[in-house]
Amino acid sequence: MTIEYNVLEVEVDLNAIRHNYRLLCQKGSKVYGVVKADAYGHGLIEVARALEEEGADTFAVGIVSEGMLLRKSGCSKRIISMLGPLNEEDCFNAAQNGIIPFVGEFEQLEMLSAVVSAQGRKVEVCLKFDTGMSRLGFNTSELDELIGWLRRHPEVCPVLASSHLATSDDPAYEGYMSEQAETFSNILQRLADAGHELEASLANSAGILVHDQVHYSAQRGGIALYGSNPLLGTAWSELGSDLKPAMQVRTKIASVRKLRKGQAISYGCTYIAEKDMTVAIVCAGYADAFSRGLSNRGQVCIHGKRARILGRVCMQLCIVDVSHIENVKFGDTAYLLGGKGEGRISAEDLAAWWQTITYEVFCLLGMNPRTYKK
Ligand SMILES: *Cc1c(COP(=O)(O)O)cnc(C)c1O
Numbered sequence: 001m002t003i004e005y006n007v008l009e010v011e012v013d014l015n016a017i018r019h020n021y022r023l024l025c026q027k028g029s030k031v032y033g034v035v036k037a038d039a040y041g042h043g044l045i046e047v048a049r050a051l052e053e054e055g056a057d058t059f060a061v062g063i064v065s066e067g068m069l070l071r072k073s074g075c076s077k078r079i080i081s082m083l084g085p086l087n088e089e090d091c092f093n094a095a096q097n098g099i100i101p102f103v104g105e106f107e108q109l110e111m112l113s114a115v116v117s118a119q120g121r122k123v124e125v126c127l128k129f130d131t132g133m134s135r136l137g138f139n140t141s142e143l144d145e146l147i148g149w150l151r152r153h154p155e156v157c158p159v160l161a162s163s164h165l166a167t168s169d170d171p172a173y174e175g176y177m178s179e180q181a182e183t184f185s186n187i188l189q190r191l192a193d194a195g196h197e198l199e200a201s202l203a204n205s206a207g208i209l210v211h212d213q214v215h216y217s218a219q220r221g222g223i224a225l226y227g228s229n230p231l232l233g234t235a236w237s238e239l240g241s242d243l244k245p246a247m248q249v250r251t252k253i254a255s256v257r258k259l260r261k262g263q264a265i266s267y268g269c270t271y272i273a274e275k276d277m278t279v280a281i282v283c284a285g286y287a288d289a290f291s292r293g294l295s296n297r298g299q300v301c302i303h304g305k306r307a308r309i310l311g312r313v314c315m316q317l318c319i320v321d322v323s324h325i326e327n328v329k330f331g332d333t334a335y336l337l338g339g340k341g342e343g344r345i346s347a348e349d350l351a352a353w354w355q356t357i358t359y360e361v362f363c364l365l366g367m368n369p370r371t372y373k374k
Helices: 014-027 036-041 044-053 064-072 088-096 106-118 140-152 171-193 205-210 347-354 358-365
Strands: 009-013 031-034 058-061 078-081 099-103 123-129 156-163 199-201 219-221 247-259 277-282 299-302 305-308 318-321 333-337 370-373
Touching (some): 014 205, 014 219, 036 044, 036 358, 044 058, 064 088, 088 099, 099 106, 106 123, 106 156, 205 219, 247 358, 333 347
Parallel strands (some): 009 370, 031 058, 058 078, 078 099, 156 199
Antiparallel strands (some): 277 318, 299 305
C-alpha cells in the first residue's frame, strides 16, 4: 500500500540501517531482520538487501504474501512469516516459497498438513507461543496436545519456537517480562523433552538492547534497525543511544504569504494570527499520511529551524509560521521528519505531537515515494 506520485519524498539512509544492524548484532547472538509492513515503511526489498550484505540470514515478515514478495526479489535467505497462514493459499505459498510460517492455532496446523500432504511434501514451521501478550500462539495448557499432534504429523516439521514480549522496553514491568521468559523456558524444555530441540527467539529490539537473559538462541530486531530508540525516556535510554535515524521526509513550499493580525487560517478558522506574521504553505496533508491530528500542534523544519503548524492540516497542505525564519520562498524544502541543524525533527518528536509511537510514524509516512541514500 503505497502512494505512487507525490511531492513528498521519503529518503532512507541504508547505511544507518546497516549501522543499527551491526549494533544489534554486537548485543545479540543471531539477529533476525524484522522487515514486516514494508520494513516499517523503509522498503522491504531494499532494507533486506542491505541487511543481507551485513550478514543477516533470516528475515521476519508479517503476512505470507510479504514473504513471497521478498522471495521473488531474489532473496535466498531464510524467511519467516510472523502471522502465518490464514487460508490454504497462504499454506501453499509458504511451502512453495520456502517461507517458514509461525503457527499458533491447531486450525493452521491442520490446514498446512492437508495442503502439503496433498502434494506429498513437508513444511517447516515456527511454533508460536503466547506467554503474556494474549494475542497469538499456543498456551502452555495446549502443549501436550500440540506435541501429540506433531508426533502424528511428520509432514509438519517444527524448526523454530517463538513468543513475543509485551513490556521489554519498560523498567516498571521487568517482572512481567521475566515471567514471560520463565514460561517460555518451560515450554522449550518440554519441547526438548519431546525431542524438539528448536532455535528459539523471544527478544524484540528492547529485549536485545537491555536483557541478555531473554536472548535465547536468536533475536528479532525491528524498530532499532530503523534508528528509533525503544528505550527513550526510560532509565535504560543510554543503551539505545547509538542508534542512527534512517528516515527523512521532505516536501516543498507552495507559497509564502503575509498575514495581518486577526486573520484566520485554514478550515474552521481554528487559528487567528496573534500578530502580523509570515506563513508558508507546505505540501503535506493527511492524504500523504501527515495526520490531521497534527493541526495546531505539529512542527516542520525549514532552513534548519522549527516552524509551527497553524490551523488545521488539510488534505494535501498545511500552513506553518515562518515569521522568525529568513528568506523562506516558493519552492523551498520543508522537512516533516529529519532536516538539518537545530530544528531537526526526530521521529520521537513527531510521534509525540501525533500522540502515537515512532513505529506508526514510519509505517504511515513510509507509504510515500522513497529514495535511497547508500
Ligand atoms: C514487530 C515484531 C517484532 C519486532 O519488534 P520491535 O519492537 O520493532 O523490535 C518482533 N516480534 C514480533 C512477533 C513482531 O511482530
